[in-house]
Amino acid sequence: MTRNFQLTEAIFLLPLLFLGSFLVAQDCSNPEALCAGEGSPNYSYLDGAPSGVGSDFCFMDAPNAVFYSFETQDTGQFPFIDYQDSTATIQFSVDSCLADTSIGIAVFEAADLCDSDSYSAFDFCTIDTTGGGQIFLTALQPSTTYYIMVTGLNDGMGGPDSECSFNLDVSGPALEYDLGAEGYQSGGDPNNSSSTVQIYEGETVVLTSEGNFGDLEWSGPELNQTTGDEVTADPDGVNITVTYTVNAEIEGCQYLDQVTVFILPPIVASNAFTPNSDGFNDTWFIEGINIWPNAQISVYSRWGNRVFQATNYQNDWGGDDLPAATYYYIVELNPVDFDAEPIAGSVTIMR
Numbered sequence: 001m002t003r004n005f006q007l008t009e010a011i012f013l014l015p016l017l018f019l020g021s022f023l024v025a026q027d028c029s030n031p032e033a034l035c036a037g038e039g040s041p042n043y044s045y046l047d048g049a050p051s052g053v054g055s056d057f058c059f060m061d062a063p064n065a066v067f068y069s070f071e072t073q074d075t076g077q078f079p080f081i082d083y084q085d086s087t088a089t090i091q092f093s094v095d096s097c098l099a100d101t102s103i104g105i106a107v108f109e110a111a112d113l114c115d116s117d118s119y120s121a122f123d124f125c126t127i128d129t130t131g132g133g134q135i136f137l138t139a140l141q142p143s144t145t146y147y148i149m150v151t152g153l154n155d156g157m158g159g160p161d162s163e164c165s166f167n168l169d170v171s172g173p174a175l176e177y178d179l180g181a182e183g184y185q186s187g188g189d190p191n192n193s194s195s196t197v198q199i200y201e202g203e204t205v206v207l208t209s210e211g212n213f214g215d216l217e218w219s220g221p222e223l224n225q226t227t228g229d230e231v232t233a234d235p236d237g238v239n240i241t242v243t244y245t246v247n248a249e250i251e252g253c254q255y256l257d258q259v260t261v262f263i264l265p266p267i268v269a270s271n272a273f274t275p276n277s278d279g280f281n282d283t284w285f286i287e288g289i290n291i292w293p294n295a296q297i298s299v300y301s302r303w304g305n306r307v308f309q310a311t312n313y314q315n316d317w318g319g320d321d322l323p324a325a326t327y328y329y330i331v332e333l334n335p336v337d338f339d340a341e342p343i344a345g346s347v348t349i350m351r
Helices: 011-016
Strands: 003-006 066-073 088-098 102-108 124-128 132-137 144-151 164-171 184-185 197-198 205-208 216-218 230-233 241-248 252-265 296-302 305-310 325-332 343-349
Touching: 088 102, 102 132, 124 132, 144 164, 184 197, 184 252, 197 305, 205 241, 205 252
Parallel strands: 197 252
Antiparallel strands: 003 164, 066 144, 088 132, 088 164, 102 124, 102 144, 184 205, 205 230, 216 241, 241 252, 296 305, 296 325, 325 343
């Protein structure tokens, strides 16, 4: 989520403080809650208020500050979460400044954000004069509120803070929820579900997600229902890719997960061919087999003897020297690529 701010000269701060209740300050009593992937209103440095932070905390001088908060994964509300990656990233960039200045950023916990004596030792603190960069946070605790304080600093010589505009973005596994969206072919094995699914044209796809996150909303084409931890869809088309998105609201923030579905043409094997070298129907043709280079094809006689076998079949089998008769085939599309039952049928060689 991106934040734009204006740091303006501190000389205007004093008269604004006398506005009292007419001033809606973005300060310690009203931190802006940050959600992964969501934006927020723009703020001016004048939206901040005196921070009350001493010089031994982080900054040499912090007359005004704007405060933000973000929540790490709530393992108390969702005990099934495997909280292993405790990292997050703050992306910070300065767009422009009217004069030389520094911008201070601190990340910390606080029992009372308006009481600097309750601040924990800062998890991160930097004074930026180069235009920004990435701030990497590690060892964040689950079910915890963290605060970000941003302030403009003067040049250390008593001069005013310069007007600056900058952007702030917070993301990372410590505060993002994995909704566990997956899918599989209807009638297939749910244990083989994945975030990418391949189905034949005309088949139904089953879409699942972690139901313990509460109300789930699905979006995408040809859904048979749009709510719940398991829904189905009958997408149209062939040789296309379809994306389904599931959404959950957690602690006022929206989280998304997606399933990608590839719709493939059906495999259709001809039931007869005439290998008489007349240039017409001389080989056994399997429609759609070209997109399955790993497919294994076996042909058997009526007595169960295998008479032909191929991988990466090129529609070039002419029956060899087999006599005219009906034979039986099995096409295995390879379960590594596609969770489908073998395709079986018969083919007649006509001479």
